[in-house]
């Protein structure tokens with residue numbers, strides 16, 4: 001089989017890149033190890049930056065998003081029992097849209113169905129070859145048949161645990177990493193959100209957040225220790241923690257049937273390059289952030305927007321944007337890393353093992369920081385600018 005761009009991974013990054021290439025008339029094949037149903041069942045991100053919405057709109061992939069997405073003009077920051085609104089719209093005239101990653105992926109998949117795109121789900125033995133040559137290929141097995149796809153380029157859109165980053169020779173890539181001493185316990189619940197906009201709360205017991213997926217589905221998170229098992233968290237214990245950490249006078253958190261619960265570790269990771277020979281990395285394959293601030297999915301979308309534009313230029317005769325891709329994407333990524341780390345550090349209590357004195361100092365300085373951020377228009381504007389999404393270079 002022959003194509004121009006072989007994409008590995010059918011998460012949001014791989015599926016979106018396919019649409020950008022299709023729009024420019026560039027051939028592609030997508031090879032994915034999981035089933036379509038499995039990918040659609042993974043509960044992950046929920047907030048789209050305005051820049052991400054714009055990318056989807058530029059491809060005409062926003063009709064369901066416009067119907068079902070919830071446009072939010074701001075967020076609430078909560079600490080010391082008080083809730084403060086950060087009004088993005090009033091501050092910088094930008095907004096975010098609450099629309100689940102599963103919904104984004106479903107929209108992208110349905111649009112690929114309509115195009116009849118070559119997407120090989122449930123592939124095994126996926127192996128890119130010849131990435132240090134101009135004639136790379138990908139081997140895989142699908143439905144018992146062995147395939148080799150010859151391509152001009154390979155794109156690793158295969159997430160943090162994928163194969164593509166691992167085949168870059170060790171001497172050509174460095175990893176920058178930070179592990180956080182806490183994790184997020186997340187639930188989905190069949191209950192109307194108890195808030196109009198997302199609440200990020202610092203409490204002495206730990207961080208808590210109230211998000212949503214629709215007018216009848218709430219998404220809530222609790223900071224827990226990284227070693228915790230979900231089996232030790234009954235629904236009653238989770239709701240208890242949420243009431244304590246999110247509660248303020250005169251407000252009620254409504255409970256509902258919990259339909260999904262899981263614990264996710266928190267980690268920062270950035271690869272030193274997103275390019276090696278004829279291989280390019282996008283999304284979680286190249287970098288991950290702790291979830292506070294909702295940047296993972298958005299960073300995948302901004303990478304893909306830049307790489308899609310670079311491929312389009314390349315096949316129109318301009319090679320320069322492709323040579324700039326890795327640097328441009330990493331420059332934006334490091335700003336995103338800084339923001340995610342800043343939000344995470346501001347809103348989480350010390351992890352296990354911290355002394356009482358360190359724990360108390362951290363908490364008091366966080367209260368000072370939150371007082372500053374909510375009280376200073378300069379700080380609020382900075383938060384608003386980063387939360388709603390920094391510009392995407394080269395578009």
Ligand code: FAD
Nearest residue numbers: 009011012013033044045126158159283284294295296297
């Ligand atoms: P992925 O979505 O990981 O897609 C990669 C795809 O590649 C997968 O379908 C995988 O099956 C496939 N693949 C892997 N290896 C191979 C292989 N060898 N061959 C073929 N295919 C392969 N972000 C937020 O902003 N907010 C959140 O609340 C949030 N919650 C998260 C919760 C969890 C549990 C996780 C893991 C991530 C979360 N994220 C969140 C991050 C966000 O979901 C990711 O940044 C986003 O999914 C990145 O998209 P991607 O397409 O790059 O990678």
Ligand code: DHB
Nearest residue numbers: 045046211291292293294
């Ligand atoms: C969600 C996740 C986040 O990490 C965040 O900062 C906001 C919302 C969510 O899953 O809805």
